[in-house]
Amino acid sequence: MTVTEPGIVAAAEEIVRDVVAAVDRACSRFRDDSELVRLQPLMPSGVNVSPMFQHLLERALDAAHLTGGDADPTLGAQLAALGHGPLEDDHAEMPGHPGMRSIPVPPAPSIPAAPAPRAPGWSRLHLDAGTLTLPADLRLDLGASAKAVAADLAAAEVHRQLGCGVLVSLGGDLASAGAGPQQDGGPGPWRILVQDLPSDPAQHVSLAPGFALATSSTQKRRWTHQGAQVHHILDPRFGLPADPVWRSVTVAAPSCLEANAFSTAAIVRGFAALEWFRTEGIPARLVDSRGRVAATGGWPAEDYLAAGIESPEDSMEADQNSGCFGEASVSEGARHG
Amino acid sequence: MGGKKGRQEREQVMNTRSRGKRLATGITAAVGVGSFAAAGVAAAAVYAATPSVIARTTPAADSSTQGTTSKSGAARSDDDDNGTRQDNGTRRSRSYGNTSPVQPSKGGTVHGRSSGS
Numbered sequence A: 001m002t003v004t005e006p007g008i009v010a011a012a013e014e015i016v017r018d019v020v021a022a023v024d025r026a027c028s029r030f031r032d033d034s035e036l037v038r039l040q041p042l043m044p045s046g047v048n049v050s051p052m053f054q055h056l057l058e059r060a061l062d063a064a065h066l067t068g069g070d071a072d073p074t075l076g077a078q079l080a081a082l083g084h085g086p087l088e089d090d091h092a093e094m095p096g097h098p099g100m101r102s103i104p105v106p107p108a109p110s111i112p113a114a115p116a117p118r119a120p121g122w123s124r125l126h127l128d129a130g131t132l133t134l135p136a137d138l139r140l141d142l143g144a145s146a147k148a149v150a151a152d153l154a155a156a157e158v159h160r161q162l163g164c165g166v167l168v169s170l171g172g173d174l175a176s177a178g179a180g181p182q183q184d185g186g187p188g189p190w191r192i193l194v195q196d197l198p199s200d201p202a203q204h205v206s207l208a209p210g211f212a213l214a215t216s217s218t219q220k221r222r223w224t225h226q227g228a229q230v231h232h233i234l235d236p237r238f239g240l241p242a243d244p245v246w247r248s249v250t251v252a253a254p255s256c257l258e259a260n261a262f263s264t265a266a267i268v269r270g271f272a273a274l275e276w277f278r279t280e281g282i283p284a285r286l287v288d289s290r291g292r293v294a295a296t297g298g299w300p301a302e303d304y305l306a307a308g309i310e311s312p313e314d315s316m317e318a319d320q321n322s323g324c325f326g327e328a329s330v331s332e333g334a335r336h337g
Numbered sequence B: 001m002g003g004k005k006g007r008q009e010r011e012q013v014m015n016t017r018s019r020g021k022r023l024a025t026g027i028t029a030a031v032g033v034g035s036f037a038a039a040g041v042a043a044a045a046v047y048a049a050t051p052s053v054i055a056r057t058t059p060a061a062d063s064s065t066q067g068t069t070s071k072s073g074a075a076r077s078d079d080d081d082n083g084t085r086q087d088n089g090t091r092r093s094r095s096y097g098n099t100s101p102v103q104p105s106k107g108g109t110v111h112g113r114s115s116g117s
Helices: A009-027 A035-045 A051-066 A076-081 A143-162 A256-269 A272-280 A317-321 B003-019 B051-055 B071-075
Strands: A126-128 A131-133 A166-170 A173-177 A190-194 A203-207 A212-217 A222-225 A228-231 A246-253 A284-288 A292-296 A329-332 B057-059 B068-070 B102-104 B112-114
Touching: A009 A035, A009 A051, A009 A143, A009 A166, A035 A051, A035 A131, A051 A126, A051 A131, A051 A143, A051 A256, A143 A166, A143 A173, A143 A212, A143 A256, A166 B112, A173 A190, A173 A256, A173 B112, A190 A212, A212 A256, A212 B112, A246 A256, A246 A272, A256 A272, A256 A284, A272 A284, A272 A292
Parallel strands: A190 B112
Antiparallel strands: A126 A131, A166 A173, A173 A212, A190 A203, A203 B102, A212 A246, A222 A228, A246 A284, A284 A292, A292 A329, B057 B068
């Protein structure tokens, strides 16, 4: 968290801590006393939820609507089955991956069956006047959207209570509120380093005050399940990790929730996200599996020439012919370690 | 959140948020709010603005900004202004009033990092 005024950083920190704690108590899948875990068994018959839980769930549904269901808050069971969830019984935590374990399942058939499409879970969820009803076969996971909402809430609350400009970062999702930092005698933009892993292409950008950034990655939260590498962003159609077409996708939007919804959905949509973002004018930076960078919606492009890197256009000919990159600007990302 | 009405509401919110409070002082402290770790939102680590944290920061290149930046940010500052090659062509950008959410950075203090979690 960064604030623009001296002497209030401790107060701002306390506000951020309070917001994060409130969100955690409401919707963590990783603590037995969270509202989500306590109420999950009661959800099939309808249960009253707290205002904070209701807010988080409504925002998660906003994200689902915004992305046509690509950001689905009802994938908790699928994430747990893949080993991303709280420890249970004798399932050992995976070294180096806190909170993750691989669940024993029956051996796979010699010829794997094609995954069956899954009915959109979020559209089967009912929230009416604080009463939540969720079919018994669904489990909530508000992780991605809740983190973004927490960043939005924390930034707004710091600005409301203290009057300063603030940039809040929660796990790489950034939300800002109030004026930006002083620059040339007046408030300027926030300066942000956009980079997923240290070996990934890096870019410095200026973020207008009041806007937010979110990055979704298929590289950072990975673990081995049933002998295969998996990641935590699931395709709601199948309840399985989305094809890692993109190493990471970063989106700018007026709220962190919106940025997070789009970046998550882009991972799910794969190559189709490029055309989607270009059509919608969504400011985004997409890094593909080879480290090439595409920019959409006015996102400033990197200059591979300035970086002394050979033009990637020839190597991308095949992708362009297949419609992968369309008219979006593309450059080979300079790697920095 | 979608639709024209939603966009207008967001823009109104944006205008309100952007007005903010003009401050005479610059960035004075940076506090790292750590990731939510593997637990999604389960464990937020907030690092206090202790001298040890401040000591790990680098003075801003822009003397008008009393800022701090992380070492990693400063070390990567050779990326600054790499990116102006852009084919605007027929691409469109969302309209957020007169504000462009993201612009090329002119360098200086790094205030935050966006990465996956």
